[in-house]
Amino acid sequence: MIPRIDLQVDPSFPAGVPMRMPPEDEVDEEGYGYFRGVWDISGTSHAEALTVLEEERRIADLVDQAATTREEFEAIATAVEDGAPDSLPAGFADKDPNSEILEIVGDGDDRDVPVLEGLELGVAGLSHALSSIGCFPAASCRSHASEHSWSDRPVVLFAAERTTVHWLTPLVSESGCGFGDGSGHGDLLLVEAPSITNLMDLASRVLAKAARQS
Template sequence: MIPSVDIDVDPSFPAGLAMGLPDEEDVDEEGYGYFRGVWTLGEVSHEEAVSMIEEERRLVTLVDQASRTQDEFEAMAKAVEEGELDYLPADYAARHPDSELVRVLDEYAEDGSPLDALELGVAGLSYALTSVGCFTAASCRSHYSDRSWSDRPVIFFAAERPTVHWLTPLLSQSGCGFADGSERADRLLIVEAPSVTNFMDLASRIIQQAERQGPVKPSVDV
């Protein structure tokens, strides 16, 4: 059961907002934008983004099929993110020892989660955005708990104006929208959506568009 929230999103090009990549001296080991517990992804290749998107979709499907409530989705998603069976709902592993979700988590106990310490549902889009020249600063899939710092799935990012223009129709097609993230830092935008399913759709569309058109053009009239 993948959670969804009832929100309106605005997929139109955010013409009135400042855009551009952060200056190098403004990015440190804590990332950019006064977030806590974040880091910089660095360079992400097209192939790395494709791999992350595919693995994330597989994991989201497993959790979606196994969970019946938002509480269960939250617990199972956390187990996948941490790579630990202990985060599953009580007695789930004992009651379903042959489930694929349990098998996957058994594998992660040794190798760790493949999500690169990102959350389930935002990892693929974070990789996709970075692979086309965006700078991702922070993300949250939105949690069914009191500890969630966002009430909907969000990714804070910075990008040059041509890249944002290139992304705009893809947001509309996937049910995502833009918002202003500049309260955190100059030139930060937000991509937001009702559900991580929208994020996964957008991630796939970004990769497909990049494969059809190549890199984002360096300039465009907007």
């Protein structure tokens, strides 16, 4: 099961929220927006974003089928993201030794290529989709079943021009997501949702619309 929370979202155009791309002199190798542990993924191509999203959906389906509780989802998703078999629920490997999840997680050795380009399950696809249409993804969080989660709901923070936000607005509404004000971290918007399922749906809609208009 993929966790879902009770969240009222506002999909309307976010009037009054800053809308601009970050100045070049305010972007460095750690991105933009006073976050830690982030990096610049601007300039993603459509093909690259589609590859990330397709992999994300595949993994999300596997975790969805394997997890029966929010806690199990957290444990399995963390193991996949970090390549950390010790994070899997107790007895997971014994219960299903042929699980594709075990292959994705690996044996705990450092990976040459991180899963989902190093981003979290459920927000990686949207982050790259936004990048591919000229936005600047600044930070993201799928929300975690622990007190250490920095967001209590799935969220992607990004910078974008006003015309791009207008372009995005109907897609945000159709996918069950909402906009919010992320300006506490710079001139940023955010997209939030009750579940990562909504964010993955939004990513699909963004890439499909961009492909139709190319």
